[in-house]
Amino acid sequence: MTKNAEQILEIVTNSKEHLSAEQIFMRMKETTKGVALATVYNNLSYLYKEGLIRKISVEGYPDRYDNIRRHDHLVCRCCGKLSDIQLEDLTELLQKQVGGAMLSYDLKINYICEDCKRKRDSESEGIMHYED
Amino acid sequence: MTKNAEQILEIVTNSKEHLSAEQIFMRMKETTKGVALATVYNNLSYLYKEGLIRKISVEGYPDRYDNIRRHDHLVCRCCGKLSDIQLEDLTELLQKQVGGAMLSYDLKINYICEDCKRKRDSESEGIMHYED
DNA sequence: GAAATAAATTAGAATTATTCCAATTCTTAT
DNA sequence: ATAAGAATTGGAATAATTCTAATTTATTTC
Numbered sequence: 001m002t003k004n005a006e007q008i009l010e011i012v013t014n015s016k017e018h019l020s021a022e023q024i025f026m027r028m029k030e031t032t033k034g035v036a037l038a039t040v041y042n043n044l045s046y047l048y049k050e051g052l053i054r055k056i057s058v059e060g061y062p063d064r065y066d067n068i069r070r071h072d073h074l075v076c077r078c079c080g081k082l083s084d085i086q087l088e089d090l091t092e093l094l095q096k097q098v099g100g101a102m103l104s105y106d107l108k109i110n111y112i113c114e115d116c117k118r119k120r121d122s123e124s125e126g127i128m129h130y131e132d
Numbered sequence: 133m134t135k136n137a138e139q140i141l142e143i144v145t146n147s148k149e150h151l152s153a154e155q156i157f158m159r160m161k162e163t164t165k166g167v168a169l170a171t172v173y174n175n176l177s178y179l180y181k182e183g184l185i186r187k188i189s190v191e192g193y194p195d196r197y198d199n200i201r202r203h204d205h206l207v208c209r210c211c212g213k214l215s216d217i218q219l220e221d222l223t224e225l226l227q228k229q230v231g232g233a234m235l236s237y238d239l240k241i242n243y244i245c246e247d248c249k250r251k252r253d254s255e256s257e258g259i260m261h262y263e264d
Numbered sequence: 265g266a267a268a269t270a271a272a273t274t275a276g277a278a279t280t281a282t283t284c285c286a287a288t289t290c291t292t293a294t
Numbered sequence: 295a296t297a298a299g300a301a302t303t304g305g306a307a308t309a310a311t312t313c314t315a316a317t318t319t320a321t322t323t324c
Contacts, residue, residue: 002301021281036303041282048191049210051242057189059180062281077235078181087229090222094241097219101243103209109226110183111233134272134320153310168274173311175272194310 004028004035005043012044012053018064018082051103058082072107078116085109136160136167137175144176144185150196150214183235190214204239210248217241 001009011027012019019027025040044065047053054066056073060080070091074083087107095102112120133141143159144151151159157172176197179185186198188205192212202223206215219239227234 004302034303036305038283038304039302042302045191051209055191057195059177059187063189074230077183085230087226094219094239098206098217098241098243103242103244105242106240108238109230110235110237111230112235136273166274168276170275170312171273 002043004032004039005046007032008040008043009047009052012047012065013067015067018056018066020062020064022062024065054104054106056082056106068104072109074109074111076113076116077110078112078120081113081115134175136164136171137178139164140172140175141179141184144179144197145199147199150188150198152194152196154194156197186236186238188214188238200236204241206241206243208245208248209242210244210251213245213247 007028008024011024017023021037021040021044024044025035025037028035028040044053044055048055048065052068054068056064056066058064058075058080059077061082064082070086070089071084072087074085075081087109090105090107094105139160140156143156149155153169153172153176156176157167157169160167160172176185176187180187180197184200186200188196188198190196190207190212191209193214196214202218202221203216204219206217207213219241222237222239226237
């Protein structure tokens with residue numbers, strides 16, 4: 001594990017947000033001079049393959065990276081908003097079914113967030129036809 | 133729901149594979165003349181937001197689309213290979229925890245496929261140092 | 265059923281994300 | 295210190311996706 005990889009792992013692990021490669025790159029630049037975006041991508045890909053970080057893809061956003069502490073995600077199907085949610089650990093339950101090949105699992109719960117719900121409602125009002 | 137949207141939904145729903153926007157576009161062209169890739173993207177995004185299809189993002193591939201019949205996915209962390217797997221339905225279990233806002237869930241099981249395991253092994257052999 | 269309005273689609277440009285590659289720098293072991 | 299290997303850089307190339315303005319198609323309304 002190189003110094004850069006280590007720093008990237010640290011940034012991802014300590015961030016409360018879900019950072020994109022670009023964002024991680026910007027944070028790195030704050031402390032280290034002369035890092036290349038390609039290096040960030042290289043190392044993210046390495047860290048991901050090693051199972052040290054996870055990757056989350058959501059409609060309308062670039063891929064983002066997250067720590068591997070056990071937690072799940074709530075994703076708004078409409079605007080892509082992503083939040084953490086702590087659900088029951090299903091590792092055992094799933095391992096029983098999948099077998100030893102399983103390394104980990106990622107669970108996303110789809111929903112429609114309040115903002116989008118509101119927006120939908122007001123839109124459908126908008127196209128209402130008031131006959132009189 | 134427009135005719136194009138309907139056709140795209142049908143292609144995604146009936147396909148055994150996990151198709152990308154580009155692939156769906158190519159299938160559409162077989163039957164319909166003068167469809168634009170942008171239309172495919174528009175409609176995929178619409179269908180996704182309506183919850184009529186799901187979207188799967190995997191390392192190293194463009195986003196792909198899938199039907200919403202209850203099933204889960206097995207993803208090789210190394211090469212991105214994606215396969216279907218039918219695990220126990222967790223809807224009730226999760227709904228109890230998440231509440232009524234939940235629309236559906238997506239579960240990905242991470243593992244390392246046989247090919248990648250083999251490749252890893254032979255690589256680590258390669259860098260072995262035989263002292264004598 | 266023609267005109268007016270709205271919605272969907274097109275083609276292609278623009279943008280963004282990501283990968284690739286050749287040249288350079290840094291490490292490590294000798 | 296030097297050679298060999300690995301990691302990184304910077305920028306170009308590619309690929310995916312979005313955007314936009316113009317056009318077509320569908321839907322209302324009279």
